[in-house]
Amino acid sequence: MKIQGHMFSWLAAFILAAAIVYGVWSKEPAGTAALFMAFGLTAMIGYYLIFTARRVDTGAQDNKEADVADDAGELGFFSPHSWQPLLIGTGAALAFLGVAIGWWLFFFSLPLVLFGIFGWVFEYYRGADQNQ
Known part of the structure; x- marks a missing residue:
């Protein structure tokens, strides 16, 4: 680093x-x-x-003496089945399109973005029986 x-x-x-x-x-x-x-x-x-x-x-x-294999290993946890980035991306695309077309579209896309962010942040904070 x-x-x-x-x-x-x-x-x-x-x-x-x-x-x-x-x-x-x-x-x-x-x-x-x-x-x-x-x-x-x-x-x-x-x-x-x-x-x-x-x-x-x-x-x-x-x-300086490190080998390529020294940096191998797990880099972090990435959710393999999350639909939330698609929802956020769609809402963000509509929001930017709303700036060009009209502000009314921006206000309709805002709930999509907020719902996607809320779902992404709390994706793994559900009960143990619902997480399967």
């Missing part, structure tokens, strides 16, 4: 330099603001990764 944090920190420094050069040469406020915001977001990610790397064990990616 430490190497990714340093990569994001170097990328943030490059984006900051590019933002300063772009702002001085172009005098265009929208692109300059976008580059400064990209710098801020990249710096936040780099800081988070470096800060988190101090608290967790050293991963295989931080060991």
Whole structure:
């Protein structure tokens, strides 16, 4: 995790330099603001990764002598049968379409998104007899 944090920190420094050069040469406020915001977001990610790397064990990616097999194993739990992402994606697509077509469609898609998020968050918080 430490190497990714340093990569994001170097990328943030490059984006900051590019933002300063772009702002001085172009005098265009929208692109300059976008580059400064990209710098801020990249710096936040780099800081988070470096800060988190101090608290967790050293991963295989931080060991120069590590082998590919050292990083093998379970990466996490992913639900194999969840329909909630489809519901959230449909609601989000309708919401963005509502911005283009009319706000009435946005308000009809909002319950779909909220119901999908609620179902996804509480998917495994049902009773033991209903979870099979």
